[in-house]
Amino acid sequence: MFEISFLEQIISDQKKNFTDKNFGTEREVDFDKYLRNKQIVVISGIRRSGKSTLLRQFAKRFSSYYYLTFDDERLFNFGVEDFNNLLLAFKKHGAAKTFFLDEVQNVIGWERFARRLYEEGYKVFVTGSNAKLLSGELATHLTGRYFKIELYPFSFREFLSFKDAPLLPISSSATAGILKMFDEYFAKGGFPEVVSYNDNEFLRRIYDDVLLKDIVARFGVRETKTFKQLANYLFSNVGKEASYNGLKNILGVKSVMSIRKFVNFMEEAYLIFELPKYDFSLKKQFVSDKKIYVIDNGLRNEVSFAFSEDRGRLLENLVFIELKRRGRELFYFKDSGECDFLISEKNKIKEAIQVAVELNVGNQEREVNGLVEAMKMARLSVGTILTFGAEKNIKRGDFAIKVLPVWKWLLD
Numbered sequence: 001m002f003e004i005s006f007l008e009q010i011i012s013d014q015k016k017n018f019t020d021k022n023f024g025t026e027r028e029v030d031f032d033k034y035l036r037n038k039q040i041v042v043i044s045g046i047r048r049s050g051k052s053t054l055l056r057q058f059a060k061r062f063s064s065y066y067y068l069t070f071d072d073e074r075l076f077n078f079g080v081e082d083f084n085n086l087l088l089a090f091k092k093h094g095a096a097k098t099f100f101l102d103e104v105q106n107v108i109g110w111e112r113f114a115r116r117l118y119e120e121g122y123k124v125f126v127t128g129s130n131a132k133l134l135s136g137e138l139a140t141h142l143t144g145r146y147f148k149i150e151l152y153p154f155s156f157r158e159f160l161s162f163k164d165a166p167l168l169p170i171s172s173s174a175t176a177g178i179l180k181m182f183d184e185y186f187a188k189g190g191f192p193e194v195v196s197y198n199d200n201e202f203l204r205r206i207y208d209d210v211l212l213k214d215i216v217a218r219f220g221v222r223e224t225k226t227f228k229q230l231a232n233y234l235f236s237n238v239g240k241e242a243s244y245n246g247l248k249n250i251l252g253v254k255s256v257m258s259i260r261k262f263v264n265f266m267e268e269a270y271l272i273f274e275l276p277k278y279d280f281s282l283k284k285q286f287v288s289d290k291k292i293y294v295i296d297n298g299l300r301n302e303v304s305f306a307f308s309e310d311r312g313r314l315l316e317n318l319v320f321i322e323l324k325r326r327g328r329e330l331f332y333f334k335d336s337g338e339c340d341f342l343i344s345e346k347n348k349i350k351e352a353i354q355v356a357v358e359l360n361v362g363n364q365e366r367e368v369n370g371l372v373e374a375m376k377m378a379r380l381s382v383g384t385i386l387t388f389g390a391e392k393n394i395k396r397g398d399f400a401i402k403v404l405p406v407w408k409w410l411l412d
Helices: 004-020 031-035 051-059 080-091 110-119 136-142 156-162 172-188 192-197 201-219 224-236 244-251 256-268 282-287 297-303 310-325 364-378 406-411
Strands: 040-044 066-069 098-102 123-128 146-150 272-275 290-294 329-334 338-345 348-355 382-387 392-396 399-405
Touching: 004 051, 004 066, 004 080, 031 051, 031 146, 040 051, 040 110, 051 066, 051 098, 051 123, 066 080, 080 110, 098 110, 110 123, 110 136, 156 172, 156 192, 156 406, 172 297, 172 310, 172 406, 192 201, 201 224, 201 256, 201 297, 224 244, 224 256, 224 272, 224 290, 224 297, 244 256, 256 272, 272 310, 272 329, 290 297, 290 310, 297 310, 310 329, 310 338, 310 348, 310 406, 329 364, 338 364, 348 364, 364 382, 364 392, 364 399, 382 406, 399 406
Parallel strands: 040 123, 040 146, 066 098, 098 123, 348 382, 382 399
Antiparallel strands: 272 290, 329 338, 338 348, 392 399
């Protein structure tokens, strides 16, 4: 059991550290939406994506608040039984009606404390680095009592904002500047500290920390060599179809369940994402091969071998992550042709997007045909092709296709 006086000292130390840091680039979050409601706000995302900075951006909108991060070695054995003393320690620091609890996934049973605070009239913000922060039993304690924000590395808009660049180029020179910044964003990604300090070694540290601290240590993974090999393989094969059985054979692993488990761990840590194939049959959809995408292009480029054909895969990855950032439900389409992304709303396909480095004599017919086939299946009249630079309209019978540069689409 933690003594109140000991907790007071930690609170004091952490509050000073929290308030001394700058507010960073304002994230594109609807702050008013989360502030005007009494619901608990749960912020989840990969480590170093800016969750604590976002907390500071919320905190500056309050005149008083309580703050604690559980990512502190002094709180290593903190348990649910210590929350009452923590509350008493907070109150000895003065009156406030708002709590900010950082990296709360380190405490089993945190959701009960959050619910108690909610029912006592406090506004509560929590962060965690695990996608299943509110899964299963946890969610039942907070049903109807929370909003969830999934935070990703900087979007291109946020990247430009950090660089103090205009979001709407009004001259050719401004456009040229944005194109140059897009090349940097495309290659180096959007982790805030990488953008700030241009330190690629930081990406390697993120990768190792997620694998070793957020997965191996958290889930007790014993086959660390196989696990790392799988992670490296998936990062080297972004945008390609994969099956658990195929991965088992490639890595020489005995059990498909081990592969499935490892992939799930990486998804929970926001390191990778699986994209299912669209099918009218949910059973076929479930068993079909998945495509694998990763959280950030810069992270992928730091830990994986690079090949010339990767530009297309990385462009797909960039579009995929932006669609996830926008909260879209996604599938890929494959029949006689292929389409990279189908966007579903309320069990209905609303949009089809194809991604290509460029459109030329060699690939335009294939890219257009794959998109049109998906549009026919989904009964869509308009589709989109995203490329590095092309901008035009294509008419194919009754189907209209807008071709846009990715950088413009990202700023839309």
